[in-house]
Amino acid sequence: MLRSPRIASLVSPNNAAILRARALRQLPSARERAIQYASQVSRGPHTLRKRPQVAGALRNSNWRHLSHTPILLSPGKQVLKIRSRTLNFVYRAAAWLGISVTVASAGIISFFLYDASTYREDLSHRDIQISDLALNPKLGGPKNLPIAEVLMDDEDDADMERQQNKPRLVILGGGWGSVALIKELRVEDYHITLISPTNYFLFTPMLPSATVGTLELRSLAEPIRRIVSDIKGHFIKARAEGVEFSEKLVEVSQVGADGKRTHFYLPYDKLVIGVGSTTNPYGVKGLDNCNFLKDLDDARKIKHKILNNLEAASLPTTSEEERKRLLSFVVCGGGPTGVEFAAELFDLLNEDLTQYFPRLIRNEVSVHLIQSRGHILNTYDEAVSKYAEDRFSRDQVQVLTNSRVKEVRPDKILFTQQDENGETITKELPMGFCLWSTGVSQTDFSKNVAQTLGDNQKNKRALETDSHLRLIGAPLGDVYAIGDCSTVQNNVAENLVSFLNNLAYEKGKDPKTMHIEFDEWIKAWTPHSAPIPTSLGTSEAPR
Known part of the structure; x- marks a missing residue:
């Protein structure tokens, strides 16, 4: 029974039977693991696992002394069924294809369901x-011009149709004051129309940064129509020309498709003037040779001018004198706009552009700031002004204080300056670029309105209003002025004159020749005798 007679005496018959039974139980398990391993090999390398230890059952030293017991297999019974690689690939490809088709079908069905739930009929195919x-x-009107009593979009939706019978509020200008007013109005209160020569609201504090590329120009503008649409208002891209106070008409003009400017009237019940201001020329000659900084077009022109000067200075045919002139950048005005632009310009020329231009260009760039007062930023705290001057001194930006520009020529600037003895001398400064930012003055429209109101408007720089922001000299409670185009006056005598003018308009008489009895005066003045409030909060809505 045992192969080795030497150890036969060491194994009793009972022990031999036990060992034989254990081996017989382990042997089929080892064979099954071997068959499983062979099946994995046939499927591919990616299915391989740790090779089973087939001989694990044979490690027992007593097994070697046992005779082999044959394992009988049933006739015709297949031990291992192996699937071919081609068939396995076909099965897997079919499964992935089915999953992909299912997901795509679900996406298409979801899209059509969403489209059906959000479908709106195209109104362009219906009669408007x-x-x-x-x-x-x-x-009509004094000049017999067209009167736009009804606008093209008055019946576009139900909200606009309901506004047709509301008081007409006309806002002139699309600046900070006008936009702030629009955001405080309610849809159901007024029929609102905004008139502006530009169809966007400009974030002016960041305009100097946009001229040198620190910010994109498009990031500073927001469409006016989007702002007005929140209150179901109307927008007309036009320019205000004048106001007919007696007939409550605003004259506006716009350039048509043929390039000609046409004029028409727009009626109002309440009028808000927020046309802003323009650059003050101070009577200086040659401002056509300067650049201004008021809107996006100005910023774009400045950017192109700076780049063109640098490219022209890099040409081998440019003389030394001409190169220095092209690289001389002058800023006239030491206010916030001029100082910020000078700082942005210095950073652009010395940190950005000069990295890509010859070193000679970098060394010959110069920035000059001309200020008529003794310090720049003179309207701010003295510490702020001193800090700005010290910073410009370290950056080699020349600040010329107590200097007044006399004339701007295409290639140089003439300015006057006091010497140590107090005498005024005239100096020249070659320049290839000049920015004029020396304060603000009234626009042509504001001047026209002030001229129409006559002696009621005495301020030559802005339209005067009372503490309610009502325009002095205009019919009381009908016309308001806000923003840079206006200034608030709290003079009691002037308010009294404004009241009398309004009383004359109500009676249809001339304010200069009207006579009023004391009893009539008491009766008319009593409703207005309350203390005059401040302008705080009165800009939320016209009264």
């Missing part, structure tokens, strides 16, 4: 109701 007066306004 519009008044004949919107397309063919009637003529």
Whole structure:
């Protein structure tokens, strides 16, 4: 029974039977693991696992002394069924294809369900109701111009139709004051129309940064129509020319498709003037040779001018004198705009552009700041002014204080300056670029309004209003002025004159020749005798 007779005496018959039984139980398990391993090999390398230890059952030293017991297999029974690689690939490809088709079908069905739930009928294929007066306004007013009593979008939706019978509020200008007012109004209170020569709201504090590329120009502008649409208002891209106070008409003009400027009237019940201001020329000659910084077009022109000067200075045919002139950048005005632009310009020329231009260009760039007062930023705290001057001194930006520009020529600037003896001398400064930012003055429209109101408007720099922001000299409670174009006056005598002018308008008489009895005066003045409030909060909505 045992192969080795030497150890036969060491194994009893009972022990031999036990060992034989254990071996018989382990042997089929080892064979099954071997068959499983062979099956994994046939499927591919990626299915391999740790090779089973087939001989694990044979490690027992007593097994070697046992005779082999044959394992009988049933006739015709297949021990291992192996799937071919091609068939396995076909099965897997079919499974992935089915999953992909299912996901794509679900996505397409979801899209059509979403489209069906959000579908709106295209109104362009329907008849649009519009008044004949919107397309063919009637003529009238002192100049017999078209009067836009009905606008083209008055009947575009239900909210706008309900506003047709509301008081007409006309806002002139699309600046900070006008936009702040629009955001405080309610849809159901007024029929609102905003008139502005530009169709965007400009974030002016960051305009100097946009000129040198620190910010994109498009990041500073927001469409006016988007702002006005929040209150179901109307927008007309036009320029205000004048106001007919007696007939409550605003004259506006716009350039048509043929390039000609046409004029028309826009009626109002409440008028808010927020046209802003313009650059003050101070009577200096040659400002056509300067650049200004008021809107996006100005910023774009400045950027192109700076780059063109640098490219022209890099040409081998440019003389030394001409190169120094092209690289001389002058800023006239030491206010916030001029100081900020000078700082941005210095950073652009010395940190950005000069890295890509010849070293000679970098060494010959110069920035000059001309200020008529003794310090720059003179309207701010003295510490701020001193810090700015010290910083410019370290950056080699030349600050010329107590200097007044006399004339701007295409290639140089003439300015006067006091010497140590107090005498005024005239100096020249070659320049290839000049920015004029020396303060603000009234626009042509504001001057026209002030001239119409006559002696009621005495301020030559802005339109005067009372503490309610009502325009002095205009019919009381009908016309307001806000923003840079206006200034608040709290003079009691002037308010009294404004009240009398309004009383004359109500009676249809001339304010200069009207006579009033004392009893009439008491009766008319009593409703207005309350203390005059401050202008705080009065800009939320016209009264």
